[in-house]
Amino acid sequence: MNFKLVFRLAGRVLLVEAAAMLLPLAVTLLYRENPLPFLIPIPILLAVGLALSALKGKDSFFPREGFFAVGLIWLLIGFFGALPFFCWSRLNPGSGLFPHFIDCFFESVSGFTTTGSSILTAVEPLPKGILFWRSFTHWLGGMGVLVLALALLPSMGSRSLNLMKAESPGPVVSKLVPKTSQSSKILYGIYCVLTGAQVIALRLAGMPWYDSVVHAFATAGTGGFSTRNLSVAAYQSPAVEIIITVFMLLFSINFALFFLVLCGKVKQALQSDELRFFLLVVAASTLLIAFNIAGYYPEGGALRHAAFQVATIISTTGFASADFNLWPEFSRCLLVILMFIGACAGSTGGGLKCSRVLLILRCIKREIRRVIHPRSVNVVKLDGRVVEEDVLCSVLIFFAAYLFIILGASLLVALDNFTFGTTFTAVVACISNIGPGLEMVGPMGNFSAFSGLSKLILSLCMIVGRLEVLPILVLLSGTAWKRS
Amino acid sequence: MDIVIAGDGKVGFTLAEHLSQEDHNVTIIDTNDEALKRASDMLDVMCVKGNGATLSALQEAGAGKADVVIAATSMDEVNMICCLAAKRLGAKYAIARVRNVEYAKELSQLKKDLDIDLIINPENATAVEIARLLRFPTAANIDTFCRGRVELVGLRLQEGDFLCGQPLAGLDHRVRALPMLFCAAERGESAIIPNGAFVPQPGDKLYLIGQPFGINQFFKLLGRYTPKIKDVFIVGGGRIAHYLTAALEHLGMHVKLVERSMERCRQLSDMLPHTLVICGDGTDQELLESENVGACDAFIALTDRDEDNLIISLYALQQKIAKVIAKSNRQNYAGIARSVGLDSVISPKLITASQILQVVRGMQNSKGSVMNALYKIAGGQAEAMEFVVSEKTRGLGVPLKDLKLKKGILLAVIIHQNQVVIPEGSSVIRAGDTVIIVSRDKVILDVNDIYEDRPADAVEGAE
Numbered sequence: 001m002n003f004k005l006v007f008r009l010a011g012r013v014l015l016v017e018a019a020a021m022l023l024p025l026a027v028t029l030l031y032r033e034n035p036l037p038f039l040i041p042i043p044i045l046l047a048v049g050l051a052l053s054a055l056k057g058k059d060s061f062f063p064r065e066g067f068f069a070v071g072l073i074w075l076l077i078g079f080f081g082a083l084p085f086f087c088w089s090r091l092n093p094g095s096g097l098f099p100h101f102i103d104c105f106f107e108s109v110s111g112f113t114t115t116g117s118s119i120l121t122a123v124e125p126l127p128k129g130i131l132f133w134r135s136f137t138h139w140l141g142g143m144g145v146l147v148l149a150l151a152l153l154p155s156m157g158s159r160s161l162n163l164m165k166a167e168s169p170g171p172v173v174s175k176l177v178p179k180t181s182q183s184s185k186i187l188y189g190i191y192c193v194l195t196g197a198q199v200i201a202l203r204l205a206g207m208p209w210y211d212s213v214v215h216a217f218a219t220a221g222t223g224g225f226s227t228r229n230l231s232v233a234a235y236q237s238p239a240v241e242i243i244i245t246v247f248m249l250l251f252s253i254n255f256a257l258f259f260l261v262l263c264g265k266v267k268q269a270l271q272s273d274e275l276r277f278f279l280l281v282v283a284a285s286t287l288l289i290a291f292n293i294a295g296y297y298p299e300g301g302a303l304r305h306a307a308f309q310v311a312t313i314i315s316t317t318g319f320a321s322a323d324f325n326l327w328p329e330f331s332r333c334l335l336v337i338l339m340f341i342g343a344c345a346g347s348t349g350g351g352l353k354c355s356r357v358l359l360i361l362r363c364i365k366r367e368i369r370r371v372i373h374p375r376s377v378n379v380v381k382l383d384g385r386v387v388e389e390d391v392l393c394s395v396l397i398f399f400a401a402y403l404f405i406i407l408g409a410s411l412l413v414a415l416d417n418f419t420f421g422t423t424f425t426a427v428v429a430c431i432s433n434i435g436p437g438l439e440m441v442g443p444m445g446n447f448s449a450f451s452g453l454s455k456l457i458l459s460l461c462m463i464v465g466r467l468e469v470l471p472i473l474v475l476l477s478g479t480a481w482k483r484s
Numbered sequence: 485m486d487i488v489i490a491g492d493g494k495v496g497f498t499l500a501e502h503l504s505q506e507d508h509n510v511t512i513i514d515t516n517d518e519a520l521k522r523a524s525d526m527l528d529v530m531c532v533k534g535n536g537a538t539l540s541a542l543q544e545a546g547a548g549k550a551d552v553v554i555a556a557t558s559m560d561e562v563n564m565i566c567c568l569a570a571k572r573l574g575a576k577y578a579i580a581r582v583r584n585v586e587y588a589k590e591l592s593q594l595k596k597d598l599d600i601d602l603i604i605n606p607e608n609a610t611a612v613e614i615a616r617l618l619r620f621p622t623a624a625n626i627d628t629f630c631r632g633r634v635e636l637v638g639l640r641l642q643e644g645d646f647l648c649g650q651p652l653a654g655l656d657h658r659v660r661a662l663p664m665l666f667c668a669a670e671r672g673e674s675a676i677i678p679n680g681a682f683v684p685q686p687g688d689k690l691y692l693i694g695q696p697f698g699i700n701q702f703f704k705l706l707g708r709y710t711p712k713i714k715d716v717f718i719v720g721g722g723r724i725a726h727y728l729t730a731a732l733e734h735l736g737m738h739v740k741l742v743e744r745s746m747e748r749c750r751q752l753s754d755m756l757p758h759t760l761v762i763c764g765d766g767t768d769q770e771l772l773e774s775e776n777v778g779a780c781d782a783f784i785a786l787t788d789r790d791e792d793n794l795i796i797s798l799y800a801l802q803q804k805i806a807k808v809i810a811k812s813n814r815q816n817y818a819g820i821a822r823s824v825g826l827d828s829v830i831s832p833k834l835i836t837a838s839q840i841l842q843v844v845r846g847m848q849n850s851k852g853s854v855m856n857a858l859y860k861i862a863g864g865q866a867e868a869m870e871f872v873v874s875e876k877t878r879g880l881g882v883p884l885k886d887l888k889l890k891k892g893i894l895l896a897v898i899i900h901q902n903q904v905v906i907p908e909g910s911s912v913i914r915a916g917d918t919v920i921i922v923s924r925d926k927v928i929l930d931v932n933d934i935y936e937d938r939p940a941d942a943v944e945g946a947e
Contacts, residue, residue, distance in 0.1 A: 063525065178486075178509040178530040385533075388517060 001480055004057025006069045009163075011052025013073050013149050017080060018045035020140055021133070024084070028129030036091060037130060041083035048080075066163045068480055070146060071471035074112065074463050077145055081108035084133050088126075095125060102452045102459075109459040111137030112145070113466035114348060116224025116318035116435030117426075119448045119455065124229055128210060131227050135214040138223025141466065142251075142348030143191050147184045167467065176259045190258045191348075195220040198247045205239040215319075219247045222349040224318030224435040231320040231443065238304060241321045245304075245311045249282065252315035252343030273383050274344050274355040278314075281354070285338060286310045289331045296327065306331075313338045316350040318435020318443075325442030332438055336425060339432050350433030350465050352402060359387060359395045401469050406431055409461050413454045426450070430458045431465035485509070487844070488550045488575070490536025490566045491557030492519040494813060495581065495606065497527075498837040499554060503844065504528050506927050511545040514557075537565040539573070548573035552844055555580045556836075560587055567600045577601045577847065579840055585723060602843060606836040611727035613835055614809055617828055618713050618732065618782055621807040622703045625828060627859040629693075629870045629920050633904060634897050636667070636693045636859065636868050636920075640827050643686045645706060653680030662701055664694025665906050667896045667922045668866045673819065675862035675924050677894050689827070691861055693868070693896045693920065695904050713807060714738060715780040719766030719796060720787035721748050724811065724832065726755065728784070733758050740775060742766040767792050769799060782807040790814050794821050794829075801825060819863060834860065845929060855929070856918070866924045868896070873917045877931045885909035888936040892924035895934065 025038040082104035089098035098104050103119045110117045111134050123131065140148065144167040164180055175183040195216050202212035211227055218225045228234035232244055253275060260269040269275070290306035297305065308321040313335050324335060342351010359380060366378045379386045409427045416423070418440055425437025426447065436443040447458065464472045474480050485508050489496050492514035500523060504510045510529040513536040514520050520531040534541025536557055547553050553570035555563035560582045567578035579602045587594060591603050620626050623637040641648055647655070652666055668691040669676045669684065676682065684690060692699055716732055718725050721743030729739050729752075739759045743749050746763050753761040764771045766787060777783065783800035785793035790812040797810040809828040812818055818829040842858040857870040873880070879887050884895065884907055898905045899918040905911060913919060913931075921934055928934060 175530050178504070178511050178528070179507075180528050182509075 001068060001482060002058060002060055002065050003483065004055045005061060006065055006072060007052045008055045008057065009069045009149075010073050010076055011049045011055070013077065013145055014045050014049035014080060015053060016145065016149050017077050017140075018042050018049060020136065021045070021084070024129050024133040024136060027132045028127070031128045033127045033129050034091065035129070037084040037088040038133070040087045041080065044083065045080055063165075064474065064480060066165065067471045067474040070163060070167050070467060071463075071475035073146060074467060074471070075475075078105060078109040078112055078459070078463065081112055081133075081137055084130060088130050097121070097126065100452065102455050103448075106447065106455045106459050107134065108137065109462050110430075110435075111135075111223065111225065112141035113433050113462040114138050114142050114221040114223040114316070114350065115430055115433040115462045115466075116218065117430055117441070117458070117462070118225065118435075118446050119450075121446055121448050122229050123225075123227065131225075132210075132214060134225045135217040135223065135227075138221030138225060139195065139217040140221070142221025142223065143187060147187060167471075176256060186259060187255055190255055190262075191220060194247070194250060194258075198243070201243045201247075202240060205243055206237060207235065207240060215244065216247075218319070219244055219317060220251055220348065222248065222251050222315045222317045222343065222347070222433070224312070226319060232308075233321045233323075238301070241304060241308050244319060245308045248311040248315040248317045248319070251317075252311075252347045252349040253278070254344045254346035256346050271383070273358060277358050278344050278354045281338070281341060282310055282314060285314075285334055289327075289334060292331045293327050309335065310338065313434060314341060314349075314351075315343050315347075316432055316434045318429070320436060320443030323442065323444050325438055325444065336428065336438065339425075339428050339434055339437075342432055350431075352399065352432075355382065356395050356398065358382065359392060360399055363392055363396065398469060401473070402431070405461065405464060405469065409457050412457050413450070416449075416451050416454050418449075426458065427461060430461040433462060433465050485551040485844070485847070486546060486549060487511070488513065488542070488545045488547045488553045488570070490514075490542075490553070490555045490563070491581075492516065492523050492531075493556065493558060494833045495836050496554075496556040497523060498833055499556065499840055500527055500529050502837065502841055506845075506929070508844075511550075513541050513545050535562070537562045537569060539569055542566070542570055542573055547575050550575045552577045552579065552847070554578075554840060557581075560584045564594065564598055564600065568598045571599045579604060579843065581606060581836065583607050583723060585726060602840075604836055604839055606832045607723035608727045609835050609839055610724045610811070610830060610832040611731055614724075614728050614784060614830060615731045615735065617809060617830075618716065618737070618807065619735070621713050621782065622708050625861075627857075627861070627868065629857055629868075629897070630899055630904075630918055633695065633899070634693065634920060635696050635699055636691060636861065637699050638670075638689055638691050638827070638861065639703075639708075640825075641684055641686050641688050641690060645684075645686070647684045647690070647706070648686050649683065651681050651683050652678060658705060659702065662694065663698035663904060663906055664692050664702060665896055667691050667693040667868070667894055668862050668924070670862040670865070673863075675865035677866070677892050677922060677924050689822075689862070691866075691868075691922075693922070694906060713781040716740070716782045716784065717775070717777055717780040717800075717805075718742070718784045718786060719772075720785065720793075720811075721745075721752050721761070722786060722788060725784075725786045726752065728786075729756050729759050740780065742771070742775070767796050772796070772799070778803040778805065780805060782809070784808075785810045787811075790817050794826065797821070797826050798824065815864065822863070834864065861922075862924075866922060867928070868920060868922045869928060870918060870920050871931050873913055873915055873919055873931055875915045877913065877915065878935060879913065880915055881912050883910050883912055889934050890936050893928070893934045894922040896920045896922050 021038050021042050025035055028035045085098050085104035085107055086101055097120055106119050146163050146167045176186050177183050198216040198219060199212045214227050257269040257272055286307045290303040294302045305322045309324050312319045340352055341357050342353050343349020345353045345355045362380045366380055369378055380392055406427050410424050413427055414423045421438050422440040426441045429435055429437035441447055487503055487508050488511045489500055490513045492512050500510050500512055504527050512523050512529055513532045513534055515535055523529055524531045532541060532545045547570040553575040555566035557563055563580040567580045571578050578600050580600045581604050583605055588605055595603055616626055623639055625638045627636040666678050669678050670689040714737060716737050716739045718741045721741055729741055732739050741759050742762045742764055744765055749761050749763040783805045785797045787793055793810040793812055797808050800808045809830060812829050813831050813833045821829050838860050846855045855869055855871050859868045861868055895907055897920040898907050898911060921928060
């Protein structure tokens with residue numbers, strides 16, 4: 001392991017994070033709030049970032065450095081991103097929010113991993129600057145902090161794809177254009193334009209500017225932090241709910257498809273197997289749930305609420321326009337299944353990813369065929385292309401690892417002695433980067449009652465889910481720590 | 485520039501490596517997943533799986549908008565169709581690798597009919613390179629600039645050479661008066677751009693640049709002048725051997741060619757009537773001895789196995805043959821070979837790649853100063869380049885001693901109105917001159933790239 005290179009890279013990303021804190025700092029100044037929660041962490045980040053990025057060493061860069069660096073960097077940005085919360089809570093000891101540093105860490109990791117789970121019992125007492133930072137971490141983490149660093153910082157050389165690979169969701173990572181740095185610029189370009197469009201749409205629907213920006217950031221990253229205790233339900237506005245539903249779905253589509261549309265290849269984009277599967281799942285579950293909950297909403301709106309909840313869960317955002325915890329068991333169960341499926345690969349959403357689910361289903365189908373015709377040779381295809389056997393294998397392994405991690409984490413969280421529904425859905429909601437689960441951690445609940453250990457486990461689950469398991473496992477493997 | 489490379493083999497990979505490092509947008513097409521995976525892991529390029537000759541693969545790779553399409557798959561026909569299709573899609577420049585000897589004779593017609601802008605024949609290029617080495621046997625390698633008016637020669641220093649052990653600045657006037665310059669040195673694995681304080685040591689490889697006359701004189705002073713080569717012994721009867729033998733026959737040399745396959749021997753003896761073709765195993769010492777290898781002036785190992793070539797070359801070196809050349813496509817073997825005294829190791833892959841690179845860089849530079857030639861020296865760690873100075877070049881008319889060049893860059897030769905000048909502190913560059921620049925591990929695409937970026941006032945002063 002080339003530690004100097006990894007730390008230099010980490011230093012650069014911390015500098016980017018320091019720069020990102022300037023935006024909430026500006027917000028605190030704009031609303032005449034106390035800027036100290038940001039004025040304290042920024043110099044710390046600058047000092048650590050500059051010290052680390054000044055390290056000199058060989059530039060030899062291999063996949064293992066890529067995975068290792070990504071895992072480590074996400075832990076670091078989660079840690080440093082918690083500092084504003086920590087500073088604020090120490091400046092306002094009477095608030096009772098953020099009682100321990102682990103709560104700040106949980107909130108920050110939940111932000112960067114676009115989970116949106118919160119340990120806050122109430123968000124409305126928080127100043128605008130802090131709430132802005134909370135949602136802005138969603139926006140930064142959605143597309144990937146390293147991808148941003150790749151777009152902004154001078155080229156890391158020809159091996160930088162290793163970083164993008166480790167950070168981007170999905171079974172296969174392909175570039176849009178030959179240069180990695182240009183690819184990341186295009187991705188961020190699409191991301192910014194869509195976010196801007198949503199801010200304007202929300203403003204037109206009657207939301208104040210500040211709320212529009214914060215909700216747009218939270219939607220873009222498919223995070224789910226809101227400025228209200230009741231989340232989106234607080235606005236009581238069907239227009240806002242519909243806009244957010246549409247944008248949640250847009251942000252959970254593979255960004256490469258937007259690039260295809262931009263290049264005028266609309267037909268090719270619409271033929272994507274993953275997109276079709278995703279839309280099919282969304283449409284089917286919306287209809288089923290709407291039918292199931294029709295009795296709860298005699299005055300109408302069942303379809304709208306069903307669509308919003310399906311979108312918020314499958315896109316792994318985690319807003320709420322209704323308390324689905326109170327819905328009938330069939331709907332609740334369906335939503336938990338959607339938690340596993342998650343968004344499309346190459347989007348900002350989490351979960352297993354539609355393309356993986358699709359590949360797993362096709363593998364199963366192939367296996368059945370093999371049993372019936374033992375000598376038959378079958379290939380699995382996606383978008384008309386043959387999927388390599390090692391990709392299939394990695395998808396299946398990913399699925400298995402994901403399940404094992406969920407089981408293991410649930411066991412540890414169960415030490416807190418909450419119900420099975422709470423424990424299990426809390427872990428699933430964290431590892432799939434959704435936010436709310438069922439029962440105690442339902443859309444109107446929060447994670448504050450968990451113990452420190454559970455909060456740490458759940459924070460790690462969020463990073464494991466966001467980075468798709470491997471980078472964190474690499475970080476935990478002893479051989480990766482050997483010097484090179 | 486947008487560059488599409490069809491074929492991710494040895495040449496395709498090397499090209500992609502260099503071109504992507506020079507900030508071009510490179511897309512590779514290949515049918516082999518493993519090769520593509522390797523390229524996408526190691527290089528900043530995009531990979532497209534498919535047959536490079538199909539329209540769909542070319543379209544997916546964006547060949548229609550590409551500035552250059554390079555077809556370097558293993559099959560000539562695929563390469564030609566690839567270029568044809570890419571040109572039809574709208575590619576601006578198409579380069580095909582065509583190696584079949586039969587096509588080689590019809591190249592000009594093919595180029596016209598298929599609308600291919602450049603055809604590269606690696607075997608022929610390698611043969612030309614070897615033939616040039618044989619014409620000037622003292623040097624380990626030789627490159628020419630400005631239509632042969634300037635030569636760049638590499639030479640391995642031996643124990644007892646008068647150069648060793650004293651700084652270059654302390655050489656006597658007989659050497660310093662010669663129209664030549666020490667422009668690079670290779671010591672171990674690293675390349676050095678020498679200055680006056682550089683002390684050559686035995687085992688270093690020195691690169692001299694200058695007029696052929698000056699370099700010949702220098703070799704005479706060094707006592708290393710080898711008489712002309714008359715008898716050449718070639719092992720391996722592939723395409724390179726065929727092209728080379730034809731060229732050497734033309735130069736009036738006698739060639740003995742050893743080839744293993746009887747059928748190929750018959751073909752060769754049909755095509756090369758003046759050559760003695762021997763059917764046998766060229767790696768067999770007994771055969772070599774019975775054919776009296778020791779008596780020939782040059783020994784060239786061209787079998788298709790790098791390892792065999794290196795081993796029999798070492799044997800030839802032992803037989804005190806004046807000039808031994810081995811073909812090796814693997815760069816790391818070349819390093820090992822150099823350490824045991826085998827200096828002339830030729831890599832067809834590198835020769836092809838540097839030929840294509842030269843073309844691509846030349847196209848890119850059509851805005852600024854034009855690059856005429858590029859050679860990789862010192863094991864690929866340094867480059868020597870020939871540029872034509874344009875009006876836009878900075879620092880015109882300023883004495884060199886007042887110009888601040890980047891580290892590791894040497895302005896080696898200025899050709900002013902057909903006069904070869906070895907620059908001194910008082911020399912100046914003028915528009916229309918040709919300059920030869922030697923650079924260590926920096927990419928120079930324009931003469932302006934050699935200057936240290938300076939404040940604007942200094943630049944204004946220069947103009």
